[in-house]
Structures are given as C-alpha cells and as structure tokens.
Amino acid sequence: MAVLTLSELAPGHYAVTGNLTFASIDRQSLKSFKFLKGMDSICIDLAQVGTTDSAGLALMIEWIKQSRASRVRLTFKNVPAQLLALAKLSGFDETEYFANRG
Template sequence: MSKLALIEQASGYYTLEGSLTFASINKQTPKSFRLLKGMDSMCIDLSHVKATDSAGLALMIEWVRLSRMSRVQLRFENIPDQLLALAKLSGFNEIEYFTSAK
C-alpha cells in the first residue's frame, strides 16, 4: 500500500503523491481539504499518483463537492489515464475539473 500525501508546492498548488485506491483512502482523507478555507483557487497535480481505482475517482468527486461548497475554484492537472478512463465511464470527464489530461 502506498500512503497518500497532499503536498503544498506553492500557494494554492499541491502535488498528490501515492496511490488513489481503496487501500490508501480512508474516512479521514476528504478532511484534508479543510485547507480550502481562505483560498480562491487550488490546483492539484496528480503526476505523482502511482495507482488509482474507483475510490480515487470518488475522492476527487468529494473534493469537487467540498470546493464548490467553499467557493474555491479547483482544477486537477496530469490526471492519470486510468483515472480519466474511470471518469469517462462514469460521465465525470465532461466537467471542467477533469479536462486537463496528461
């Protein structure tokens, strides 16, 4: 299991490292988005994500929901192909958060 870490690279720019899988995501993981308070926008770079599954997509959708509630403009960069395929199957690839592919 690869631990999941959200690392701040610059103000509003984060890198997600590890795996976006059932094994690495728990009930506390969505709470990492408490950092949204006081931000106008946030970008998450997924280029360091090692593996992903439907739990990763569910987490991203939860983060989108939380960003909307906090009125923070969120975008994802370098989304892994496997995650884009899952998003496409689910119909989530058509929203603005999932458009920046590798």
C-alpha cells in the same frame, strides 16, 4: 501500499503522491479538506499518483463538492490514464475540473 500524501507546492498548488485506492484512502483523507479554505482557486497535480481505482475518483468528487461549498475554483492536472478512464464512464471527464489535464 503507497501512503496518500497531499503536499502544498505553492499557494493554491498541491501535489498528490501515493495511491488513490480503497487501501490508501481512509477517513483521515476524507476529513482533510482544510486546504480548500481561504483560496480562490486550487490546482491539484496528480502526476505522482501510482495506482488508482474508483475510490480515487470518489475522493476527487468529494474534493469537488467541498470546493463548491467553499466557493473555490478547483482543477486537476496530470490525471492518470486509469483515473481518467473511470471518469469517462460517466462523462465526468468533460467537466471543467478536468479542463487542465496537461
């Protein structure tokens, strides 16, 4: 299991490494939303994510909920194809959060 890590690359720019799966996402991952506080906008780069499943999409949706509550503009880039396919099932890929896919 690749440990899920969220690292700050620059102010407002973060990278996720590891897997976004049921096995790698735990309660601590769900509670670590403090990176959303005090920013106007945040971009999360998923280029270094390995395996994903629906738990990864659920975590992204939770980040979106928290960003809305904190009034932070959140976008994702380099979304893995597997995760994008899950998002497409519900039309979620058409939202502004996925506008910066590249």
